[in-house]
Amino acid sequence: xxxxxxxxxxxxxxxxxxxxxxxxxxxxxxxxxxxxxxxxxxxxxxxxxxxxxxxxxxxxxxxxxxxxxxxxxxxxxxxxxxxxxxxxxxxxxxxxxxxxxxxxxxxxxxxxxxxxxxxxxxxxxxxxxxxxxxxxxxxxxxxxxxxxxxxxxxxxxxxxxxxxxxxxxxxxxxxxxxxxxxxxxxxxxxxxxxxxxxxxxxxxxxxxxxxxxxxxxxxxxxxxxxxxxxxxxxxxxxxxxxxxxxxxxxxxxxxxxxxxxxxxxxxxxxxxxxxxxxxxxxxxxxxxxxxxxxxxxxxxxxxxxxxxxxxxxxxxxxxxxxxxxxxxxxxxxxxxxxxxxxx
Numbered sequence: 564x565x566x567x568x569x570x571x572x573x574x575x576x577x578x579x580x581x582x583x584x585x586x587x588x589x590x591x592x593x594x595x596x597x598x599x600x601x602x603x604x605x606x607x608x609x610x611x612x613x614x615x616x617x618x619x620x621x622x623x624x625x626x627x628x629x630x631x632x633x634x635x636x637x638x639x640x641x642x643x644x645x646x647x648x649x650x651x652x653x654x655x656x657x658x659x660x661x662x663x664x665x666x667x668x669x670x671x672x673x674x675x676x677x678x679x680x681x682x683x684x685x686x687x688x689x690x691x692x693x694x695x696x697x698x699x700x701x702x703x704x705x706x707x708x709x710x711x712x713x714x715x716x717x718x719x720x721x722x723x724x725x726x727x728x729x730x731x732x733x734x735x736x737x738x739x740x741x742x743x744x745x746x747x748x749x750x751x752x753x754x755x756x757x758x759x760x761x762x763x764x765x766x767x768x769x770x771x772x773x774x775x776x777x778x779x780x781x782x783x784x785x786x787x788x789x790x791x792x793x794x795x796x797x798x799x800x801x802x803x804x805x806x807x808x809x810x811x812x813x814x815x816x817x818x819x820x821x822x823x824x825x826x827x828x829x830x831x832x833x834x835x836x837x838x839x840x841x842x843x844x845x846x847x848x849x850x851x852x853x854x855x856x857x858x859x860x861x862x863x864x865x866x867x868x869x870x871x872x873x874x875x876x877x878x879x880x881x882x883x884x885x886x887x888x889x890x891x892x893x894x895x896x897x898x899x900x901x902x903x904x905x906x
Contacts, residue, residue, distance in 0.1 A: 571758040575723075581633045589626065590619045603846060607677040610753045615784055617829035618791055622783045624814045628678050634849035635679065635781040644685035646842045646879035648738040653895070656693045658701040662884055665713045665746075668701060670721035670732070675755040680809060680853045682842035682848045685720075702735045705742065722751040726762045733770055743771035747802075750779040753786070756793035767800040776802045779831060781815050783823040785832055794831045799875055805836035808874065811850045813870040818863035825864070835874035842879060854889070861890055 579585040582596025584643055585608055596606075602692060610628050616623045653662040659667040660751075672692055674681075693700065705711050714736055721729075728893050751758045767774055776797055783867050794804055808815065825835045838861070841851050861876045876890040 570769055571755060571760065574611070574757050575609060575755060577720060577889055578607060579613060580606060582606050585613060585626075586746070588613055589616055589623075593632065594709065595621055597631050597633045597635065600633065600635040600846070603785065604631065604679070604681075605677060606631055607674065609675055609755050610675060611757070611787075611789070612785075615787055617854055622813070624820075625784055628680070628781065628811070629676060629812050631679065631766050632849075634815070635846040636849060638653045639845075639848040641856045642843045642848045644845050646682055646844045646881070647879055649683075649686065653705050655700045656697060658704055660704075661665060662748045664710055667709055667715040667726065668698075668703060668721075668732075670716050670724045671719040674718065674720045675723060675725045675751055675758075676892075678838065678847050680811060680841060680844070680847040682844045682847075684844060687689070697773040698730065698735070702739075705736070706739055709741045711826070712741060713746060714742055715748060717748045720749050720751050721747055721772050722749045722758055722763070730765065730766055734767060743773060744774045744775065745770065746777060748777045752776075752793040752797065753780050753790055756787075756789045759793040764796055764800040765791065767797070767802055770801075777836060778806045779808070779813060780806050780824065780828065781808045782820060782835075783827040784816060786824075793829045794833055798832050804831075804833040805872075806833045806836040807839060808835075809839045809841055809850075810852045810860070811841065812852050814850070815855065816852050818860055818867065821860065821864055822867050823901040825868055827875070829872060835872055837886070838874040839875050840876075858889065 579588065582598075582601060583593040586595055586608065588591050592813075606629070612625065612629075615627045617634060620626070629682065647661075649661070650657055652659050654660055657669050661667070669686075669692075672686070677684075682723060705714065716732075733745075736745065752889055778794075780790075808821075808824065810816060815824065821838070836856075840857055842855065843851070857876060861873075865872050873890075875888055877886040877888050879886050
């Protein structure tokens with residue numbers, strides 16, 4: 564019965580907050596984790612997500628995404644705290660404006676899961692958390708610029724904001740006639756599907772916006788039946804569902820894994836959207852997949868999947884007003900383009 568299920572915030576609070584706890588749960592040695600790496604970026608993993616991991620398997624693809632390891636402490640000059648230079652596109656507190664016609668609101672600095680490759684692991688959320696009253700500056704910024712037609716809710720994870728704040732922002736944005744599309748970037752339906760509750764679904768359903776929910780799943784093992792149910796509920800609330808993945812060494816850098824991911828996403832009612840090359844954030848260098856390898860993988864996906872299940876291979880580059888699509892390239896052309904090849 565529904566009344567016996569703990570509230571999603573209670574479920575979130577019961578998650579793992581250290582690598583040692585998570586490893587013990589999986590029957591693995593605590594020495595597999597790194598306390599020093601956790602000092603740089605804390606561990607946070609919901610129990611439901613951990614339950615999809617294989618016990619005793621140090622190489623489990625879900626575990627590798629969230630386990631703090633000594634590899635994070637290796638220094639690489641190409642990997643920096645702000646790989647996308649978002650600080651230069653942060654005109655008012657809580658708002659990032661990089662692309663024409665679109666702005667992003669960092670609704671919260673909190674995530675349900677701490678992915679070790681997160682490109683915002685060093686983002687100054689303490690300077691971008693205006694509180695309910697402070698969001699008026701961001702709203703006024705959007706009002707003044709009539710070219711802004713889409714507002715993206717991000718974070719952290721925007722669906723960890725409470726329904727009261729979400730309702731307040733929806734109401735404020737609803738009054739801005741030139742805003743037509745609301746996009747929500749979230750990993751919550753994947754890692755904490757219990758959050759997709761009737762109150763939130765009602766807010767989404769009653770909204771006048773074209774609402775696009777961009778999920779973030781990297782591996783088919785993440786897509787449990789509970790996740791499929793959450794996706795179905797979002798679709799019934801009128802949301803368009805897309806997925807973006809990050810290409811990660813040792814996790815999803817094989818064509819069979821990516822094919823299975825696209826096929827499982829379709830079962831869940833979600834279309835693949837982007838397959839991102841890793842943003843070069845400090846601490847994530849061991850996840851990096853070379854451009855040559857990525858293009859080879861993409862070619863394999865094209866051969867094995869129908870076009871609508873092939874995500875666009877892309878990289879985000881600082882200062883550009885759009886993502887760089889790599890899927891139309893071939894290895895020879897890439898190697899003759901020194902700027903792209905070195906980027």
